[in-house]
Amino acid sequence: MQVIMSSSLHSLPWSAQTLVSNFNSPLELKQAHAHLIKTNTPLSLIPPSRIASVCALSHLDFSYAHRLLAHFHQRQIVVWNSCLKTLAESDSPFDAILLFRRLREFDVVPDSFTCAFVLKACTALLDDKNGKIIHGVVEKFGFQWNMVLQNMILNFYGLCGEMSTARLVFDKMPQRDVVSWNVMITHLVKSGDFEGAYGFFSRMPERNVRSWTMMISACVHCGKPKEGVQLFMEMEKIGVQVNEVTVVAVLSACADLGALELGMRIHEYSKRSGFGGNVRVLNTLIDMYVKCGCLEEARRVFEEMEERTIVSWSAMIQGLAIHGHAQEALRVFSMMIEMGVMPNGVTFIGLLHACSHMGLVNEGRRFFSCMTRDYEIIPEIEHYGCMVDLYSRAGLLQEAHEFIMNMPIKPNGVVWGALLGGCKVHKNIELAEEATRHLAQLDPLNDGYYIVLSNIYAEAERWENASRVRKLMKNRGVKKKPGCSSITVDGVIHEFVAGDDSHSQANEISDMWEKLLDYMKLRGYKPDTSVVLLDVEEKEKEKFLYGHSEKLALCFGLINTPPGSVIRIMKNLRVCEDCHAAFKLISAIVNREIVVRDRNRFHCFKDGACSCQDFW
């Protein structure tokens, strides 16, 4: 027998070294194998992990690999694991599961890595059955002290939607780390259990920046932006280092709340912290400034961006739309197309919004047809909603109705609601009744629709019908959401509900209103009592009208802010016609800019006019 000259790879000739350590295909592997046999060199010179991954990726017969690997002194499981890892991370994770079966046929004892890789494959495939088998293996071999593995199991059950099993595993874990808690929180939020997630968050023995960020964004998604901001403040107080994802989450909360001051502070902070150039941060900033009524700032951020994504363009177009700058929104769209950026469905929602807020019916129609023809975007329910809104606002109620009837998808509450809105403006009782019949089925608990119908009846002085709608609401347990407006002065948010006289400055507010009223009447103001639904005396109606929350907030703002500064008010419902007319006059009387964000859009009152040009 030929004496083995050397067992070191480096002692092989260079060509053999390359052959043995750099093979990339089964053929090259077999060549290396043959070469080693021929030169009587130990097979163990071949890097085993390479055998494993080549065999795995080329679907080479594993028994060949196994025979080959039998020459190695090291524990074979390492090599199996290398195979499993390659397959679990490849685009055919199912092969990892098949290989795991082979491993058991060969009676190879798995270790914790084996379980981890196979579990990874099961997670990618959401393979409930095999995942449970691995879970069993983990328990059988006593790997429950392996935190990584345990966390993977938690995540696996969470992804499969088996929260109760995840909970059982979590409760049984002999120890837990911050990842275990974060995994539970993630899946509780995803399953819609915000309270449960918050409970876990509160009980965590330690938190990292992910825990905080995740919870803040969960708050925003669950409609609790105020709580999100509170968490952020707490996080800052404790001194947790914030990252760009946290910034995005809290900026979204600011956008929802209209919390401009905090938003601006975070903008400064992100510049200082070096992630002021992050596209996603900048996109969120555009949205925040738009929703806080600072279109100028939003424009500046947009213009200064070095790199823009479709989200940046869409956010800017939508921002211009809700601020009533339809023509500019269309120009931005043209610019985007010229630069070769492909629009998406959301871009068209912004464009259709721009058209419907300014009555550009033809342009809207054109966009609706070109989105499919030129860009292959299939309209979704939101696009149909925008079109119905466009026709309805413009007074083309029959066209809107026909459009709904010809829709290829089932109209939802938003679609019928848009028609109802148009019926109110253009006083069409018949179609309003039809829309309400559909809405009663689709969205029976939404107070807004009942109110609008009752309003339409009241305007037509059909008081019995109006009161019938009221009774219906009562019978169905639907309560009218009270109008509520807020204004921030020196960092403090002041909230006013309609008819509110509980504020410490209530008397001053009332005096201010009386004073304004005198000036307004000199300019021809007549209270529009038609917006008051109740069948009461005219004087009584005026009293209700004068107590509207946005009027209270405005008077408070005029008393407590320096002359010349912009007054920003947020309202939870739409601004009524009377407040709209009053605010136009007041903006001229006090020579102030008044920005009102209602539930649909912005109104910027200046010099006696509104940016919506009374089309809303």
Added chain:
DNA sequence: TTAGGGTTAG
């Protein structure tokens, strides 16, 4: 070998 969060629409 483990978890994650973000923008546009409504």
